[in-house]
Amino acid sequence: xxxxxxxxxxxxxxxxxxxxxxxxxxxxxxxxxxxxxxxxxxxxxxxxxxxxxxxxxxxxxxxxxxxxxxxxxxxxxxxxxxxxxxxxxxxxxxxxxxxxxxxxxxxxxxxxxxxxxxxxxxxxxxxxxxxxxxxxxxxxxxxxxxxxxxxxxxxxxxxxxxxxxxxxxxxxxxxxxxxxxxxxxxxxxxxxxxxxxxxxxxxxxxxxxxxxxxxxxxxxxxxxxxxxxxxxxxxxxxxxxxxxxxxxxxxxxxxxxxxxxxxxxxxxxxxxxxxxxxxxxxxxxxxxxxxxxxxxxxxxxxxxxxxxxxxxxxxxxxxxxxxxxxxxxxxxxxxxxxxxxxxxxxxxxxxxxxxxxxxxxxxxxxxxxxxxxxxxxxxxxxxxxxxxxxxxxxxxxxxxxxxxxxxxxxxxxxxx
Amino acid sequence: xxxxxxxxxxxxxxxxxxxxxxxxxxxxxxxxxxxxxxxxxxxxxxxxxxxxxxxxxxxxxxxxxxxxxxxxxxxxxxxxxxxxxxxxxxxxxxxxxxxxxxxxxxxxxxxxxxxxxxxxxxxxxxxxxxxxxxxxxxxxxxxxxxxxxxxxxxxxxxxxxxxxxxxxxxxxxxxxxxxxxxxxxxxxxxxxxxxxxxxxxxxxxxxxxxxxxxxxxxxxxxxxxxxxxxxxxxxxxxxxxxxxxxxxxxxxxxxxxxxxxxxxxxxxxxxxxxxxxxxxxxxxxxxxxxxxxxxxxxxxxxxxxxxxxx
Numbered sequence: 001x002x003x004x005x006x007x008x009x010x011x012x013x014x015x016x017x018x019x020x021x022x023x024x025x026x027x028x029x030x031x032x033x034x035x036x037x038x039x040x041x042x043x044x045x046x047x048x049x050x051x052x053x054x055x056x057x058x059x060x061x062x063x064x065x066x067x068x069x070x071x072x073x074x075x076x077x078x079x080x081x082x083x084x085x086x087x088x089x090x091x092x093x094x095x096x097x098x099x100x101x102x103x104x105x106x107x108x109x110x111x112x113x114x115x116x117x118x119x120x121x122x123x124x125x126x127x128x129x130x131x132x133x134x135x136x137x138x139x140x141x142x143x144x145x146x147x148x149x150x151x152x153x154x155x156x157x158x159x160x161x162x163x164x165x166x167x168x169x170x171x172x173x174x175x176x177x178x179x180x181x182x183x184x185x186x187x188x189x190x191x192x193x194x195x196x197x198x199x200x201x202x203x204x205x206x207x208x209x210x211x212x213x214x215x216x217x218x219x220x221x222x223x224x225x226x227x228x229x230x231x232x233x234x235x236x237x238x239x240x241x242x243x244x245x246x247x248x249x250x251x252x253x254x255x256x257x258x259x260x261x262x263x264x265x266x267x268x269x270x271x272x273x274x275x276x277x278x279x280x281x282x283x284x285x286x287x288x289x290x291x292x293x294x295x296x297x298x299x300x301x302x303x304x305x306x307x308x309x310x311x312x313x314x315x316x317x318x319x320x321x322x323x324x325x326x327x328x329x330x331x332x333x334x335x336x337x338x339x340x341x342x343x344x345x346x347x348x349x350x351x352x353x354x355x356x357x358x359x360x361x362x363x364x365x366x367x368x369x370x371x372x373x374x375x376x377x378x379x380x381x382x383x384x385x386x387x388x389x390x391x392x393x394x395x396x397x398x399x400x401x402x403x404x405x406x407x408x409x410x411x412x413x414x415x416x
Numbered sequence: 417x418x419x420x421x422x423x424x425x426x427x428x429x430x431x432x433x434x435x436x437x438x439x440x441x442x443x444x445x446x447x448x449x450x451x452x453x454x455x456x457x458x459x460x461x462x463x464x465x466x467x468x469x470x471x472x473x474x475x476x477x478x479x480x481x482x483x484x485x486x487x488x489x490x491x492x493x494x495x496x497x498x499x500x501x502x503x504x505x506x507x508x509x510x511x512x513x514x515x516x517x518x519x520x521x522x523x524x525x526x527x528x529x530x531x532x533x534x535x536x537x538x539x540x541x542x543x544x545x546x547x548x549x550x551x552x553x554x555x556x557x558x559x560x561x562x563x564x565x566x567x568x569x570x571x572x573x574x575x576x577x578x579x580x581x582x583x584x585x586x587x588x589x590x591x592x593x594x595x596x597x598x599x600x601x602x603x604x605x606x607x608x609x610x611x612x613x614x615x616x617x618x619x620x621x622x623x624x625x626x627x628x629x630x631x632x633x634x635x636x637x638x639x640x641x642x643x644x645x646x647x648x649x650x651x652x653x654x655x656x657x658x659x660x661x662x663x664x665x666x667x668x669x670x671x672x673x674x675x676x677x678x679x680x681x682x683x684x685x686x687x688x689x690x691x692x693x694x695x696x697x698x699x700x701x702x703x704x705x706x707x708x709x710x711x712x713x714x715x716x717x718x719x720x721x722x723x724x725x726x
Contacts, residue, residue, distance in 0.1 A: 066662060070683035073690050088687070095689045184575050186666050187686070240552020242575025242667065248553050371687075378482055380687035383664070391668050396577055412482070 025057040026314040029082030031075075032060065033068035034301075036270055037335055044334040049321055056314045058084075066185070076101045076306070083309040084318060087132035087302035089121040089367075091375040097124070097131040103307040104129040108316065110323025118341035121299040125373070132302030133322050136331060136338035139356045140196040140264045140296040143271065146278035148176050148259040156282045158293070160200075160229075163285040167236045170259045178236035180258035182244025183393050186386035192262040193233065194389045195368040197284045198226030199294035204366035212373050214416020218407040219400075227399035230392045242394055265356040266300075268337035272352065281355040283363050297365035299341060377413040384409050450703060456696035466693075473697040487698070489669055490677040491705075497585050497673065498649040505589040506596050506641055513600035514626060528601070532594035539591075543659030546587045550574055574660060577670040584671055588656050592648075596641045603637040604630060636721055643713045650674055650706055674702045 682695025
């Protein structure tokens, strides 16, 4: 009897010793600004990875979007940043790479799964180094309250004229605020306003490349017209929009008080959870019936490695996994609205996400205008556009003055 | 006295013992950071190495339009903040303190607590509450003003360039009025009863006693509150503005103060990466502004203040 007990104890001890030996896990921390996606990572994405790599324990630790870069840079400087870093596209990530905070991961095999266009967002200008695995793009457009549209007998607008006719009809009816947007946080104005509908006027990629080549200026007609559109939006916003923040707008729309919400596909998950009406999406209106429509299909999220991480092996394993077909399909379906940039074939199940996907075939695609190359001045042009667009909508600045402001920013440092 | 302490002959070691903790804490958490920011402000990153650049950063801050515009805008806003605090917060605090110090006032303790309570709340809570109160969408202000029949005067104050800074300042005053009030209150209570009695016997009424007896006696406290307001307006204004208006201190930079400007420069904001050296330059300029203000007060005002020994 005694020996049995002794044996069992020994056996148990041996097992626990063995398991602790095995369970010596590496903890990887992910830095991200997608605090809205905490549950998605914790419950859907990370468990799948940890099942395959039980020796790696991944933790998703997001920061509020507007504070992300400041907080992350402080942590990088202090040596307390996470191992995996979610990358904003283009100039922002490039500057982090140049500062030695992001590691070059060009040797990662999985990168072969991505197109050059996708990789361009996280590579040096001459493609010598790639520092983030492209993760997802978001598509800009408008969401609308289908019930409200049915109630008022409205059809989805295709052209600028349709668009304002719809807004006028909603305004005349008076039951709904035509458009949910505020200028308090400024970034919505530029991101969901100017870079959303603007490309139709400056010809999408063509206009953007012309700015980079120096053959176009912000003071050219197309870019000014983008600002003029913003001024036209003012009467359709709710009263007190100047003090309306991003979350206010989200609530206004999901509570069914506003009919149209200028936005992007990243809102899909949150909105489908909160809204009690049917949601639809439409692309930014074309100039007129004979013109093309343009969407910002913005390479928005990449994922890279802290150059000073202590868990390089594990981090690379994780990054390699994020380039897999499994991750692509997991992400796109767990976080509908973030469309994987990988070349893998995968199904998008969410209907609203499909509506956004469909815009890719109907419209010409571009990215947010100030993000590539043009955003390297002081202040970064995209920040400047926030303020300028908000000013135009607030009526404190004319479209021409805003365009001049953006051009001044470029003139101060930019050599085409 | 036969047992007088021999002067200068013994090393009074206990002085070191008493002074050490404070010296240590201030050195680590105040003096060292100040010296380090001053040092950082004289360096700049050139080709990924930190190089000594002398006063180039300061030249940049005061001559390049992008920097100078932001600096003077923030400075101007800080001055407005200071003026409003001096014109509203401190007189209101003084009035409240004067009323509270009336002997046998009913409920004085309760009011004192109520006036002081907001000071104890976290700035984040204050910011959140006021943002909701003033919100044109969910706030009670528009409904309340309609009820009072002045609804047409409602505006989204926090979102308008013309009113945002004043609105933020008034919120700050609401929160912090308790501190000068307490200082005045303590000073008023310190005035000996005999002095006031003598004034009353001489035939002064309450109003004259306040202006001619009490006020001169608490003049040093007024000076102290003034200088605390001056320092606080440059340093403590950051958190409330950051919570209410965000890092860009909108709309269109109209609520930007030295604190938010420094934060944006040092840590970066959104697409803008942080610049440690320029951030330190802004911080050092702020340090000099406060230093000059405090020196002017110390040498120009405080030494001339007459202290009445009552």
